[in-house]
Amino acid sequence: MARAPRPFTPKVVTANDLLEGDVVYLTEDDQWTRRLSEAEIITDEAHAQLRLLHGERQPEVVVGVYLADVSQGDNGPEPTHFREDFRRTGPSNYPHGKQEVSAHV
Amino acid sequence: MYKYSEFDDAFLAQRNAQFRAQVERRISGALTEDEFKPLRLMNGLYLQLHAYMLRVAIPYGTLSSAQMRQLALLAEKWDKGYGHFTTRQNIQYNWPKLRDVPDMLDALAEVGMHAIQTSGNTIRNVTADHFAGAAQDEIADPRPYAELIRQWSTDHPEFQFLGRKFKIAVTGAPHDRAVIKAHDIGLQVVEQDGERGFRVLVGGGLGRTPMIGKVIRDFLPENDILPYLEAILHVYNLLGRRDNKYKARIKILVHETGIDEIRDRVEAKFVEIRPEFSGSDMDVLAEIQDYFAPPAFTDKPLDAYQEAYDSDPVFRAWVDTNIAPHKAEGYGIVTISIKAHGETPGDATADQMRLMADLAEAYGHDELRISHEQNVILPHVHKADLPAIHAALKEARLATANLGLISDIIACPGMDYCALATARSIPIAQEIATRFDELKLEHEIGELKLKISGCINACGHHHVGHIGILGLDRAGVENYQITLGGDATEDAAVGTRTGPGFSAEDIVPAIERLVRAYLEVRDSPGETFLQTYKRLGMDPFKTALYEEEAKADAA
Ligand code: HEM
Ligand code: SF4
Numbered sequence: 001m002a003r004a005p006r007p008f009t010p011k012v013v014t015a016n017d018l019l020e021g022d023v024v025y026l027t028e029d030d031q032w033t034r035r036l037s038e039a040e041i042i043t044d045e046a047h048a049q050l051r052l053l054h055g056e057r058q059p060e061v062v063v064g065v066y067l068a069d070v071s072q073g074d075n076g077p078e079p080t081h082f083r084e085d086f087r088r089t090g091p092s093n094y095p096h097g098k099q100e101v102s103a104h105v
Numbered sequence: 106m107y108k109y110s111e112f113d114d115a116f117l118a119q120r121n122a123q124f125r126a127q128v129e130r131r132i133s134g135a136l137t138e139d140e141f142k143p144l145r146l147m148n149g150l151y152l153q154l155h156a157y158m159l160r161v162a163i164p165y166g167t168l169s170s171a172q173m174r175q176l177a178l179l180a181e182k183w184d185k186g187y188g189h190f191t192t193r194q195n196i197q198y199n200w201p202k203l204r205d206v207p208d209m210l211d212a213l214a215e216v217g218m219h220a221i222q223t224s225g226n227t228i229r230n231v232t233a234d235h236f237a238g239a240a241q242d243e244i245a246d247p248r249p250y251a252e253l254i255r256q257w258s259t260d261h262p263e264f265q266f267l268g269r270k271f272k273i274a275v276t277g278a279p280h281d282r283a284v285i286k287a288h289d290i291g292l293q294v295v296e297q298d299g300e301r302g303f304r305v306l307v308g309g310g311l312g313r314t315p316m317i318g319k320v321i322r323d324f325l326p327e328n329d330i331l332p333y334l335e336a337i338l339h340v341y342n343l344l345g346r347r348d349n350k351y352k353a354r355i356k357i358l359v360h361e362t363g364i365d366e367i368r369d370r371v372e373a374k375f376v377e378i379r380p381e382f383s384g385s386d387m388d389v390l391a392e393i394q395d396y397f398a399p400p401a402f403t404d405k406p407l408d409a410y411q412e413a414y415d416s417d418p419v420f421r422a423w424v425d426t427n428i429a430p431h432k433a434e435g436y437g438i439v440t441i442s443i444k445a446h447g448e449t450p451g452d453a454t455a456d457q458m459r460l461m462a463d464l465a466e467a468y469g470h471d472e473l474r475i476s477h478e479q480n481v482i483l484p485h486v487h488k489a490d491l492p493a494i495h496a497a498l499k500e501a502r503l504a505t506a507n508l509g510l511i512s513d514i515i516a517c518p519g520m521d522y523c524a525l526a527t528a529r530s531i532p533i534a535q536e537i538a539t540r541f542d543e544l545k546l547e548h549e550i551g552e553l554k555l556k557i558s559g560c561i562n563a564c565g566h567h568h569v570g571h572i573g574i575l576g577l578d579r580a581g582v583e584n585y586q587i588t589l590g591g592d593a594t595e596d597a598a599v600g601t602r603t604g605p606g607f608s609a610e611d612i613v614p615a616i617e618r619l620v621r622a623y624l625e626v627r628d629s630p631g632e633t634f635l636q637t638y639k640r641l642g643m644d645p646f647k648t649a650l651y652e653e654e655a656k657a658d659a660a
Contacts (some may be wrong), residue, residue: 019132019203021156030300060134063152063299081581083520086529087154091521093449093531097155 011048012039012077013055014087014105015062023087024062025070026055034098036088037076042067052086106410117214123544124148125207132203149220150206153522159198159206159218164255164474165233165248166482170462173473174218174642177458183209185572190443190451192515192566194232199522218387227256227267228338228583232274234283235476238399239438239484241430245294245301247277249393250330253386253579257331257391264338269353272310277654279595284477286318286597287311289355290337295324307367308359308486311563312336313597316356319364323370327390329375330511336375340367363371400470402433405489413492420495422548428491431484437491439469439483440476441498442505446542450534451479452517460501477566478515480508497525510547510553511620512538515566517561519576521584526559528576528583528608533557536613541620550620553634554593555560569593571635572616573600576586585612587619601643603650615650622649 013026024032025039033039043049048067055065068084070077079085090097124144131141145151161176168176173352176196180188183205191197200210213219231251235369238246253272264271274288285291287553300395303325311320325333341355344362359367368586413420441461443453453461460483465473468490474482486494487493498504507513514537516525519530534557556570560577569575573588587605588600607615620634626645627637638646 016156021152021201023155026349031560037332058138060132063138075580082583083154083526084579090155090530091199093535094185095522 007045008045008048009080010072010077011042011067012036012070013065014047014050014068014084015055015065016075018059018063019060026051031068032053036070036079036084039070039074039077041070041077109654114214114217117217117219117394118211120219121210122208124210128203130546133577134289147221148210150201151524153199153524154169154436154520154526155522157202157633158522159200159201159204159207159209159220160191161196161218163194163196163218163475165231165237166235166477167237167248168473168475169216170466170471170473171461172218172495173458175212175218177455177462178436179209179212179454180458181466183629187452187454189449189518190292190453190475190479190481192479192564193515194235194475196475197518197570227269227282228261228264228273230439231255231258232272232282232283232288232414232477234276234278235474235478235482236484237277237474238397238431238440239282239431240278240282241432242280242431243278244296245277246394246397246399247275247283247292247294249293249390249397250277250303251275252292252393252397253331253390254334255258256335256389261362263335263342267338267342269355271341273334273620280475281593281595283380283598284569284593285309286595287315287566287593288318289557290334290489291318292330297324302602303330305333306336306388307607308356308364309358310354311566311568313561313563314354314357314360315563315568316360317599318356319359321364321368328384328387329379329385331377332379333371335378336371339374339378340370344370355532369391390434399433400485402436402485403487404435405487407489409520410488410491417505419499420492421504423495423504424491426506426510426548427508428488432487433485435487435489437486437488437599439486439491440508440612441481441482441483441496441503443503444505444507444538445502445505445509446512447535447539448502449531450514453481457501457503460497460503464497468494478513489519496564507538507547508553510550511541511550511553512547514538516557517559517565520559523559524565525562526576527560527561527578528585530557530559530565530574533574533576533612535607537616540617542619546624549630551625551630551633553620554591555616556591566593567591568599569597570600571633571638572619574612574616575606577606579606582644583609585609587612587650589613589619589643590624592635592650603643603647618649619646622646 027042069080090099130136146222172543188410233247233251255455273290274283274285275292276283277294287309292306305322306318307321469483470485514534516534517529520632550591556566558565558567569591575586586605591600
């Protein structure tokens with residue numbers, strides 16, 4: 001039986017910052033941002049591969065580059081899996097990580 | 106106390122300088138991540154979900170107050186003011202920055218500590234009973250053996266590239282507090298006809314395929330320990346599977362080959378290599394044993410202690426729950442719970458670490474231990490000093506009287522930190538502890554070991570929990586599987602699954618139903634949860650978990 005091609009789910013390029021270890025996302029203008037809401041949403045498979053490659057070519061800036069599933073929300077990309085939700089927020093037992101940063105802003 | 110000399114100062118300094126240069130080369134781009142990763146792992150540096158993590162070895166869980174203070178300093182200076190003590194008798198720092206790690210390693214070296222070899226397919230940090238040298242039921246202090254094994258295995262050329270990591274645990278007492286049956290090799294000191302030796306177990310382990318270790322030798326004379334271990338490792342190196350990482354542990358080899366054939370091969374190899382051991386290893390052992398000589402115990406009047414015990418119910422509850430019998434007259438073993446209700450199991454702040462160091466210095470012969478149950482121990486305390494210790498601990502929220510009770514939970518970092526996790530474990534532990542504290546039931550429930558892992562790697566020992574909880578990812582939602590009847594002691598057993606798992610919202614009520622069912626069906630308050638489970642089996646618990654839930658849904 002022929003399988004229908006699965007529709008491409010939107011993605012962001014994400015990684016950890018080499019020096020801080022903090023979660024980062026690739027923006028449309030080739031910056032690494034700490035906020036998922038500022039990440040570039042990629043809706044095309046071929047473009048996703050290009051953007052992934054672009055991230056992977058910066059080993060002196062980031063580590064562990066990969067494509068993460070997202071959905072389009074009102075404020076930019078939203079995680080579709082709880083793991084990515086924790087990554088963009090921080091741990092749940094202390095207000096550390098990104099929650100700490102956003103609390104100060 | 107023993108001055109740990111795994112690596113001399115010069116070696117540590119050189120190793121740290123080397124890593125500092127590697128970090129610089131990674132930052133400059135001269136090293137790729139693929140090149141750097143094995144180097145950082147060798148130095149205890151992992152990349153987690155939100156940050157790097159540095160894992161520092163605490164050999165056989167033994168620390169001096171100066172070392173504990175240094176751990177506090179690291180927490181304050183380079184982390185967020187706390188550290189996480191783990192079931193492997195390590196401490197993990199969850200927030201170091203890459204550039205700071207070389208400084209952290211230098212600071213550790215100042216007190217003879219390091220993060221070396223806590224990763225890789227080598228013989229890992231040998232663990233021992235956390236009550237070593239103090240327990241009333243002990244035949245011999247297991248730490249000299251652990252230390253001998255460590256000295257022999259560290260940088261042993263044959264054992265640097267094993268099929269998989271290899272874990273050894275040693276207990277000197279019949280009551281097993283070191284979970285030796287869940288280690289690749291477990292050693293129990295025994296005596297036979299006045300001669301000292303070991304009962305040797307092999308092939309235990311948790312993880313995705315949990316196995317209880319099997320006896321390979323009922324009695325091995327003390328002198329033969331190293332050649333016998335070498336024979337086991339040799340057989341493992343020769344026969345163990347290297348094609349599949351999940352099948353590479355010795356437990357799989359023992360399981361697939363059968364303990365009898367493994368024994369035959371080990372015994373044959375043992376006979377062959379034994380003459381190569383001249384006995385100088387036993388001279389080394391004697392030297393190590395001198396270092397581990399017990400402190401000079403003293404005699405003090407116990408009147409004030411007795412009066413506090415009789416008049417202060419909070420103090421009495423703490424003594425009854427957290428103090429274990431000591432081999433020396435008038436002494437006790439103090440377990441400081443770092444599991445205050447609602448806190449993260451195993452976490453201690455820098456201030457708490459310093460206080461515990463101060464107490465160890467003032468009252469505890471300058472010695473601290475880290476237990477695999479993620480608590481801190483003052484192994485040698487005169488009971489006369491307990492009221493003062495309790496008062497100081499209370500101030501620091503360290504006087505929780507919950508040892509061995511349902512809120513004394515082992516929990517791995519889970520998805521709050523760990524990159525491998527499939528679900529969170531810490532918040533589940535926090536909620537269960539908080540709930541049972543609200544119910545004020547835990548002392549009535551009595552001994553109950555609850556253990557939680559955030560994935561199948563089983564770092565939280567869930568398989569051997571009386572109640573085990575395993576967090577999984579079921580179609581993008583956290584789901585918690587329950588096992589019952591696990592046991593981490595000399596009667597080690599792997600728990601049995603109750604059935605379908607529960608959501609993050611439903612898992613705490615499910616545990617409550619389970620425990621209430623136990624309270625209803627136990628034959629007396631003296632029958633523990635585990636005993637009731639063994640007597641009645643799964644049925645009453647399944648009913649409580651699933652039928653009552655169905656009823657509630659229908660209502
Ligand atoms: C957070 C970073 C951690 C990572 C990446 C990690 C990874 C792993 C992996 C992959 C295994 C399975 C190994 C195998 O079966 O061959 C394992 C086993 C184990 N881990 Fe961890 N772990 C972490 C933290 C911890 C912590 C915090 C503890 C203690 C609370 C711990 C204690 C253990 C134990 C006791 C085992 C042994 C299971 C066995 O006997 O097979 N780990 N770990
Ligand atoms: S059991 Fe899994 S989630 Fe927990 S620390 Fe180990 S690897 Fe991480």
